[in-house]
Amino acid sequence: MANFDVAQLAHVEMFTPKLEESLNFFTKILGMQISARQGKSVYLRSYEDFYHHTLKLTEGKEAGLGHVAWRASSPEALQRRVESLEKSGQGIGWIDGDLGHGKAYQFYTPDGHKQEILWDVEYYEAPEDQKTLLKSRPQKRPLNGVPVRRLDHVNLMCKDVAKNRQFMDEQLGFKLREHIVLNDNTEIGAWMSVSPLVHEVALMNDQTGSEGRFHHIAFWYGYPQHLMDVADLLVENNIKIEAGPGKHGVSQAYFMYVFEPGGNRVELFGDAGYLIFDPDWKPIVWHEDELEKGIIWYGSPLPTEYFLYGTPDVSSKVLVKE
Known part of the structure; x- marks a missing residue:
């Protein structure tokens, strides 16, 4: 039975070996706002994101995922999920918090993606010169770049999509919206959400056989x-x-997919797809002979690197199986 203990995607931490160049990309091109800097990290948000930050950029030796953070639907829901995660054997433990949020419980997906779940958050307060008369928006629309409006979802590369999809369902209450199943019944892609969005997390088969890699972060x-x-x-x-x-x-x-200077893939899109309000939604299955239109409804085909490249980059370390 589905639970409703996870409310939404709260923020994402990404590692970049080129912190200042990555920061320029997100601020000058995508119009994101800096909330704070601390140590080797910069905290950013889009102009319609209500929390202190939705993206944490941290300097690292190579590009990749730091962690994905989910906000619980209540303090009681947080405790229920922690108890379940501890029993699953995937738990790491509590941290005191970070800039912009209180204590959080960290855990790993079966594939090794670091995640956390939290409740207490700090809401963004715009300075006087950025306050807007539009009360449903936390600040004025920025004047720099072509500003993205909000964080939308993440895509995680997995060695075993089915195992990770089951974990997101059983431990966090994510509902399967669409998935891709090959003729041999292997599941190679799953799109899941806890809200009417068609997905807040996507799980994608890592054809290199690697574990715990990051495919992309998406902004709307x-x-x-x-x-x-x-x-x-x-x-x-x-x-x-x-x-x-x-x-x-x-x-x-x-969609449009781009690479920020640090090497992480970023998806930008101008339509959130469709919304799901049906409480008895039956997951859509895309079969092997339907993939051409499933992957690209219209536009040019995706390049081969789209299905192989993730961060950290393992192209020089892993021999892809034919």
Whole structure:
């Protein structure tokens, strides 16, 4: 039976070997705002994100995922999830907190992705010159770059999609919305959410056989035209566009994939796909002979690197099986 103890994606920490260059990308191109700097980390948020931060950039030797943070639906829900995670054997333990939030319980997915769940958060308070008359928005729309509006989802690469999908379901209450199943019944992709969004987390088969790698973080624009606008900025500033704009069949997301200077993949899209309000939703299954339209509804095909590259990059360490 599904639980409703997880409310939403709270923030994501990413490692980058080029902190200042990555920071310039997220602030000058994507218009994100700096909430704070501490040590080797910078805390950022999009202008419609209500919390202190939704992205933590931390300097590291190589690109990759630091952790994914989920907010519980109540203090009691947090405690229920902690008790369940401890019994699962995937728990790490409590941390006192970080800038922008209180204590959090950390754990690993079966594939080794570090995650945490928390309740107490600090809400963003705009300075006087950034306060807006639009009361449902925490600040004025930024004047720099083509600003993204909010954090949307993460995509995690997995050696075993089914095992990780089951963990997200049983331990955190995520509902399966769509998935890809091959003719031999191997599950190679799953899109899951705890809200009406079609996904807050996607799980994708890692064809290199690696574990615990990061595929991408995604930010929502709202208007597809803004993808075209930001594409101009990306090209003129020598930032690589991997694919798009285009539209996926799975999730109906209108996408563009780019690489930030540190090497992490970032998805930008101008349509959140569809919303799910049906409490008895039956997961959509995409079969092997349907993948062409499932992966790309329209637009150019995704490059091979899209299915192989993740962070940390293991291309020089792993021989991909034919």
